[in-house]
Amino acid sequence: MLVLLDKKYYHLYNEMAISQIDTRIFTIKYNGFCMSCNLCTDNCCKYGTKVDNISFKNIMKNAKLLESVMKIPQKDWFANEFIADEHYPGSKYVRTNLNEQSCVFFNKKKENCYIHELCFNLQIDYHELKPVVCCLFPLEFSHETLKPAIEFEDDDVRCIGGTLSLYDGVKDEVAYYFGTELVEELNSLSKYDFDDTKIISIYSHKN
Numbered sequence: 001m002l003v004l005l006d007k008k009y010y011h012l013y014n015e016m017a018i019s020q021i022d023t024r025i026f027t028i029k030y031n032g033f034c035m036s037c038n039l040c041t042d043n044c045c046k047y048g049t050k051v052d053n054i055s056f057k058n059i060m061k062n063a064k065l066l067e068s069v070m071k072i073p074q075k076d077w078f079a080n081e082f083i084a085d086e087h088y089p090g091s092k093y094v095r096t097n098l099n100e101q102s103c104v105f106f107n108k109k110k111e112n113c114y115i116h117e118l119c120f121n122l123q124i125d126y127h128e129l130k131p132v133v134c135c136l137f138p139l140e141f142s143h144e145t146l147k148p149a150i151e152f153e154d155d156d157v158r159c160i161g162g163t164l165s166l167y168d169g170v171k172d173e174v175a176y177y178f179g180t181e182l183v184e185e186l187n188s189l190s191k192y193d194f195d196d197t198k199i200i201s202i203y204s205h206k207n
């Protein structure tokens with residue numbers, strides 16, 4: 001079910017906005033705490049990711065350091081072309097390449113993300129380098145809609161049926177990118193008893 005929000009909530013870089021939500025962000029439950037969970041063997045990293053242009057520039061500022069720990073040449077990190085998309089910070093994104101059937105930035109030995117680890121080691125806020133798509137997982141956004149990540153639509157994770165809603169799992173990230181006002185509206189919406197077995201339709205809680 002799609003719910004129109006009271007207003008458009010703009011991303012902190014002001015280029016994209018959320019104006020509606022898919023209520024399955026409240027009704028699908030999972031384990032949460034993905035950074036410390038090995039249950040789905042990091043399926044969310046196996047397809048690679050979309051790196052928004054702002055994260056891309058910050059990654060490249062630290063490319064030599066990353067290259068020295070990854071041991072994979074910079075030239076092999078990204079697809080050849082950026083895709084123009086006004087919904088991404090910097091108005092375009094580039095896909096990461098795959099390495100051994102996972103995102104090139106996935107560290108198979110430690111089962112973590114090289115970008116996140118670098119930020120931790122350098123004591124940089126990971127939001128500066130880590131793509132917004134990765135920080136918001138298990139949620140994603142498209143066409144101004146905040147919704148479950150595709151892995152949950154495709155039943156590609158093993159923790160569906162846990163105790164935490166997708167929204168509750170990354171509420172702090174939603175607040176970071178779109179502001180506490182959006183979180184306040186989502187908190188009040190989360191108390192509704194949405195029936196997501198129905199066919200998706202436009203529904204406004206304001207009516």
Ligand code: SF4
Nearest residue numbers: 032034037039040159
């Ligand atoms: S999606 Fe679920 S199974 Fe996968 S890492 Fe996150 S909590 Fe664990």
Ligand code: SF4
Nearest residue numbers: 045103105106113134
């Ligand atoms: S950038 Fe990091 S978190 Fe994002 S898909 Fe790649 S390995 Fe996973």
